[in-house]
Amino acid sequence: MATTGTDLSRMRELNQLSIVWALRGNPPSTVTELAGRAGLSRPAVDVLVQALVTDGWAEVEEPGASSAVGRPARRYRFRADAGHVLGIDVGVHKILAVLSDLEGNLVGTLRRPVAPDAPPTARLSEVDRVIDDVLGAAGMAPADVWAVTLGVTGPVDTAGRTSLSTPLPGWTAADPVAHLAARFSCPVRIENDCKLSAVAERWNGVAQDADDIVFLLAGLRTGAGLILDGTLRRGHGGAAGEIGALKAVRWLTAPDHLQSCPGIPATAAPGEAAAWVFQAARDGDREATKAVRRYTRDLAVGVAALVLTLDPQVVVYGGGFSRSADVVLEPLRRELTKHCLRLPELRASTLGDESVALGAVRLALDEVDSRLLSDGLSAPSAPHR
Amino acid sequence: MATTGTDLSRMRELNQLSIVWALRGNPPSTVTELAGRAGLSRPAVDVLVQALVTDGWAEVEEPGASSAVGRPARRYRFRADAGHVLGIDVGVHKILAVLSDLEGNLVGTLRRPVAPDAPPTARLSEVDRVIDDVLGAAGMAPADVWAVTLGVTGPVDTAGRTSLSTPLPGWTAADPVAHLAARFSCPVRIENDCKLSAVAERWNGVAQDADDIVFLLAGLRTGAGLILDGTLRRGHGGAAGEIGALKAVRWLTAPDHLQSCPGIPATAAPGEAAAWVFQAARDGDREATKAVRRYTRDLAVGVAALVLTLDPQVVVYGGGFSRSADVVLEPLRRELTKHCLRLPELRASTLGDESVALGAVRLALDEVDSRLLSDGLSAPSAPHR
Numbered sequence: 058m059a060t061t062g063t064d065l066s067r068m069r070e071l072n073q074l075s076i077v078w079a080l081r082g083n084p085p086s087t088v089t090e091l092a093g094r095a096g097l098s099r100p101a102v103d104v105l106v107q108a109l110v111t112d113g114w115a116e117v118e119e120p121g122a123s124s125a126v127g128r129p130a131r132r133y134r135f136r137a138d139a140g141h142v143l144g145i146d147v148g149v150h151k152i153l154a155v156l157s158d159l160e161g162n163l164v165g166t167l168r169r170p171v172a173p174d175a176p177p178t179a180r181l182s183e184v185d186r187v188i189d190d191v192l193g194a195a196g197m198a199p200a201d202v203w204a205v206t207l208g209v210t211g212p213v214d215t216a217g218r219t220s221l222s223t224p225l226p227g228w229t230a231a232d233p234v235a236h237l238a239a240r241f242s243c244p245v246r247i248e249n250d251c252k253l254s255a256v257a258e259r260w261n262g263v264a265q266d267a268d269d270i271v272f273l274l275a276g277l278r279t280g281a282g283l284i285l286d287g288t289l290r291r292g293h294g295g296a297a298g299e300i301g302a303l304k305a306v307r308w309l310t311a312p313d314h315l316q317s318c319p320g321i322p323a324t325a326a327p328g329e330a331a332a333w334v335f336q337a338a339r340d341g342d343r344e345a346t347k348a349v350r351r352y353t354r355d356l357a358v359g360v361a362a363l364v365l366t367l368d369p370q371v372v373v374y375g376g377g378f379s380r381s382a383d384v385v386l387e388p389l390r391r392e393l394t395k396h397c398l399r400l401p402e403l404r405a406s407t408l409g410d411e412s413v414a415l416g417a418v419r420l421a422l423d424e425v426d427s428r429l430l431s432d433g434l435s436a437p438s439a440p441h442r
Numbered sequence: 443m444a445t446t447g448t449d450l451s452r453m454r455e456l457n458q459l460s461i462v463w464a465l466r467g468n469p470p471s472t473v474t475e476l477a478g479r480a481g482l483s484r485p486a487v488d489v490l491v492q493a494l495v496t497d498g499w500a501e502v503e504e505p506g507a508s509s510a511v512g513r514p515a516r517r518y519r520f521r522a523d524a525g526h527v528l529g530i531d532v533g534v535h536k537i538l539a540v541l542s543d544l545e546g547n548l549v550g551t552l553r554r555p556v557a558p559d560a561p562p563t564a565r566l567s568e569v570d571r572v573i574d575d576v577l578g579a580a581g582m583a584p585a586d587v588w589a590v591t592l593g594v595t596g597p598v599d600t601a602g603r604t605s606l607s608t609p610l611p612g613w614t615a616a617d618p619v620a621h622l623a624a625r626f627s628c629p630v631r632i633e634n635d636c637k638l639s640a641v642a643e644r645w646n647g648v649a650q651d652a653d654d655i656v657f658l659l660a661g662l663r664t665g666a667g668l669i670l671d672g673t674l675r676r677g678h679g680g681a682a683g684e685i686g687a688l689k690a691v692r693w694l695t696a697p698d699h700l701q702s703c704p705g706i707p708a709t710a711a712p713g714e715a716a717a718w719v720f721q722a723a724r725d726g727d728r729e730a731t732k733a734v735r736r737y738t739r740d741l742a743v744g745v746a747a748l749v750l751t752l753d754p755q756v757v758v759y760g761g762g763f764s765r766s767a768d769v770v771l772e773p774l775r776r777e778l779t780k781h782c783l784r785l786p787e788l789r790a791s792t793l794g795d796e797s798v799a800l801g802a803v804r805l806a807l808d809e810v811d812s813r814l815l816s817d818g819l820s821a822p823s824a825p826h827r
Contacts, residue, residue, distance in 0.1 A: 212753075212783060212784075221783045221784060222783060269677070269678050281751075283751075285670060285675065286671075286673070288671070290670065290752070291753075292654070292752060292753020292754070293654050293753050293754055293755040293784075293786065294753055294784045295753070296750070296753040296783050296784050297751065297752055297753040298751065299750045299751075299753070299783055300747060300750045300751045301750075302750055302781075302782070302783055303743070303746050303747055303750050303781055304781075305690045305691065305743050305746075305747070306690065306747070358688075358690050361688050361690075362685060362688055362690070362691070362747045362751065363751060365681070365684045365685045365686075365687055365688050366666075366668070366682065366683065366684075366685045366747065366748060366751050366752070367675070367677060367682055367751070368597075368676075368677025368678050368679055368680070368681040368682040368684070369677070369678055370678040396687075396688055396689075397687070398597060398606045398607060398681050398684055398687055399597075399606060399678075399679045399681045401678065
């Protein structure tokens with residue numbers, strides 16, 4: 058009942074934020090439209106949006122010469138390019154950076170191969186080069202970046218380290234947060250690749266309508282990322298989704314069924330071998346079809362463990378093998394029917410190998426939003442760690 | 443910025459509820475104390491608490507003759523007995539009902555054995571008798587009950603049915619909600635026994651400090667209930683926690699290692715046989731020790747699947763076998779070390795076989811609270827379905 062001065066100033070700040078949310082992701086809007094979306098009065102919105110224009114969060118679109126009767130209403134748009142965020146996938150074979158504005162529009166993408174056996178210093182130097190190049194191509198400097206999220210393989214602890222395990226050579230001793238802190242004063246976060254992919258599927262992928270999602274990263278390694286009630290599950294120590302470490306579920310060896318399929322050209326690299334087997338199975342090759350069936354049979358044990366534990370709405374089949382979902386999903390569904398009490402929907406990812414970087418962009422945007430909520434809206438500038 | 447009349451009336455209602463929360467579970471409190479707890483001004487609280495007394499939610503404790511200087515402050519207490527809730531465990535071998543007031547104080551407990559092979563009609567008649575008796579002993583009628591929660595074995599769908607599977611004979615076709623609706627006009631809810639036990643452990647048991655909890659119901663059957671971020675996980679179709687259905691995790695057969703231990707007296711019932719083995723292991727019997735080790739080895743595979751999937755803070759070992767946690771937890775910990783990346787804390791339940799009914803009481807109390815939040819505070823009376 059009692060309202061103090063601090064409450065009022067906080068309320069003004071929250072109302073201002075609700076105008077930002079109402080502007081963002083929408084076409085240029087009138088005060089009346091904004092008032093409707095934000096649930097505030099027109100005179101209040103008029104004052105708030107003027108302040109946002111003054112501060113640099115919004116800009117005016119003056120009505121052009123128009124044949125309409127009366128003066129057309131002024132429209133406002135969010136200045137999506139007031140700031141940018143970076144999502145970076147640090148993979149075993151590649152570094153992929155995606156630069157996005159504050160509305161999640163991608164304004165730059167850059168990929169560079171990296172040697173699988175590269176030690177952390179070499180891998181982080183490649184990360185630096187990719188960052189320089191993607192920012193340079195956009196005419197930006199590190200100070201223009203408001204948040205950075207880096208995706209790596211293996212469970213990530215609160216310090217951004219993968220001390221438990223990771224297939225990135227030497228990376229258990231790496232400190233990527235410290236490395237990036239030398240160049241960025243904005244928040245830097247490290248997250249597990251499967252978890253980021255799950256976030257990307259719910260943001261821009263095939264699971265936008267679902268709140269309970271199991272994401273499978275299927276490739277030469279198999280992993281999982283979990284979203285429950287719309288929230289990424291990290292686990293108490295950052296190790297949620299690591300069911301693949303349990304020998305009984307057979308994920309560690311499942312891709313071997315593909316690699317050992319008779320008929321694979323001797324010259325094929327590990328990644329190409331699997332693609333060859335999937336294509337041969339698609340073409341009706343008996344040995345390849347058997348290999349795919351053995352792979353899905355073993356994959357299904359771990360998927361069933363996740364499904365029986367969580368009873369999700371959707372399982373997304375993603376990662377490098379998702380290009381071959383057409384030959385995997387049906388046998389996988391049949392296997393799951395044997396194990397599970399209730400079958401979730403199975404969907405194939407369409408984000409391909411960009412899902413990790415896209416999920417990293419989404420988490421970086423979330424970081425910017427949570428800073429706005431906690432620190433309030435001053436003139437647009439990068440938050441500090 | 444704009445505040446409508448509806449907003450103000452809703453704000454008054456929420457402020458009134460915050461006074462209820464501030465009264466409940468506390469000793470009789472002064473207006474000053476309530477104002478501090480609710481974050482409201484003293485004059486506002488004075489008005490609100492008077493209204494609560496008028497409506498029957500609170501009562502005044504008039505200050506007694508006191509030697510203190512000046513007039514001692516009047517104190518208010520929540521009328522915990524304004525309403526009651528029922529939690530009922532419908533087990534294979536027993537029906538257990540617990541009656542609680544609105545503060546969660548237990549005012550009645552009643553247990554009656556039931557034949558394991560009793561069909562649903564007979565089992566529901568036993569439920570009726572137990573309800574009659576526990577209410578009768580407290581001098582109450584069904585209309586005095588504000589919410590009922592019933593715990594059963596097997597995944598429960600939104601209609602309160604266990605159509606997927608349950609060890610209660612014939613129960614997949616039973617409709618306990620419809621049965622209880624004939625006697626209660628208040629909300630009636632059915633929930634899985636493992637899920638209810640998990641809720642009880644966080645409410646009154648050994649996991650009160652944890653937000654991410656795996657509860658193990660260990661007995662002749664093994665099951666699991668999950669709490670993540672402090673919220674019970676039901677799953678999209680009510681089947682979360684059913685990892686035991688996966689053959690690869692060996693929960694279906696794990697207790698057989700105990701039942702088949704050499705030396706068990708021929709006269710022992712199935713439940714007693716396990717207790718005999720645990721005691722013999724405690725006494726140093728070699729065969730019994732081996733049997734317990736085999737049991738924990740198989741139990742650990744499913745626990746590891748849950749731990750690797752969810753990375754919880756705490757695993758609670760509960761259910762009938764929790765009385766023998768002293769001979770189980772250490773071997774279980776050793777086995778988990780082999781499978782897991784990160785070990786959660788292992789704790790033994792102290793709620794014994796009342797955890798299901800206690801969890802049912804807690805969910806019924808939550809139901810009452812959510813009705814108060816959505817419907818507001820009129821004079822105390824049972825909510826309707």
